[in-house]
Amino acid sequence: MDxxxxxxxxxxxxxxxxxxxxxxxxxxxxxxxxxATAGGGLQIVYEDAQVEDVGFTTGNGYGVIRIPFPLSLNAVPNTWSLD
Structure with missing residues (x-):
């Protein structure tokens, strides 16, 4: 497991x-x-290392490529400062 x-x-x-x-x-x-309980900060993280199939659809004269890229919103300690 990765x-x-x-x-x-x-x-x-x-x-x-x-x-x-x-x-x-x-x-x-x-x-x-x-x-706030988790520390007041947020980060957007990509955690899924598995490759998923890319999808392609057409409609109304447009082609759409679907590339699965599931993102997580993680609550983390907010340690960022300008100091």
């Missing part, structure tokens, strides 16, 4: 946008609480 990963972004932080309804505001609050 346990490799590719970190695609530096650590970044997120905040809740304004104007959410009660359901989406609650989901955003829960997400932000989970991120």
């Amino acid at each position: 346990d490799s990963e590719a970190i695609l972004t530096d650590i970044f932080s997120v905040s809740k946008p304004t104007g959410l309804n009660s359901l989406t505001a609650g989901l955003a609050d829960a997400f932000l609480q989970d991120v």
Whole structure:
């Protein structure tokens, strides 16, 4: 089993946008609480080392190539600073 990963972004932080309804505001609050518990930072990571089939589809005069590239959003300690 290959346990490799590719970190695609530096650590970044997120905040809740304004104007959410009660359901989406609650989901955003829960997400932000989970991120804060994990250390306050996020990174986008590619963890799947297996090769998947590339798909090709046509429609409406366009060709579309599907390249599976599953990404994960990992909550991590936010250690980034300008110091």
